[in-house]
Amino acid sequence: MTEQNLTKNQDLVLNQLGKSKTPMSAYDLLDSLRDKGLKAPLQIYRALDKLTEMGLAHRLESLNAFVACAHPNCHENELIAFGICEKCNKVWEFSDDEVSNRLDLWAKERDFTPVKTSLEIRGICAKCA
Amino acid sequence: MTEQNLTKNQDLVLNQLGKSKTPMSAYDLLDSLRDKGLKAPLQIYRALDKLTEMGLAHRLESLNAFVACAHPNCHENELIAFGICEKCNKVWEFSDDEVSNRLDLWAKERDFTPVKTSLEIRGICAKCA
């Protein structure tokens, strides 16, 4: 295992995500890991579930795809935002306390208990403009 | 047509969405509109495409589902955010200028041109807590 407590499949998936410059779908991952012995979607989805729980990978809801976390130790509780270029598919991961605070405020005002927030800005990056 | 310039299918889909208290998937919509003559997923998806373009409906990326717009004339350009209760599935549509400004700033700093932003807070509402 190259990462802390990861199992074989989790490690394979995370490494593959780490190598990729752009998000990968579960089936992209499956295709690229067939030669490592992975054969079924569920093997990928199970690994991704754990990795996203641990905060080592993130799911991009608007793409149905996944990226490795770009931060060393990305807390799963904090708000994470993504910029996604629709031309080159590159992803920028960032967070913004002010945005986070405003959304917390919205929630508090309504007694709404946030569980998971997704914030994805799709557009065109500087390089592709 | 009960709405402005909508075609028959668009009108059927929007009305169905309007009646629903919770988001509906394309196939939910298809099932509930079969007796109105709709038979194929594409008929639903095409109507949804137009409705979301017009800002009369919104897609919830994290649910693969759709809601009627809760605002009278919801500009498609402004940032729209959603709170989604994972227990009762109710959705609150809102916007926040400060959040919007912070994201604009993030984009400007990088010459990133936003096209479409999705912001979805999943959690538990006051009633379900």
Place this chain on the structure above:
DNA sequence: TCCTAAATGTAATAACATAACATTGTTGCG
């Protein structure tokens, strides 16, 4: 060791979305 919980393997199926192509309806212009 033995028990238990976590992880894995495998097949089948469900849920979501689009491609391709033929047809019909609408609008505006000569």
Place this chain on the structure above:
DNA sequence: CGCAACAATGTTATGTTATTACATTTAGGA
């Protein structure tokens, strides 16, 4: 009106994403 151009529709097939169900193996602690 008659025609062209475009938008919307109908229909079939297929592609893509995700989960259910169940059997088996592995890892770690009493």
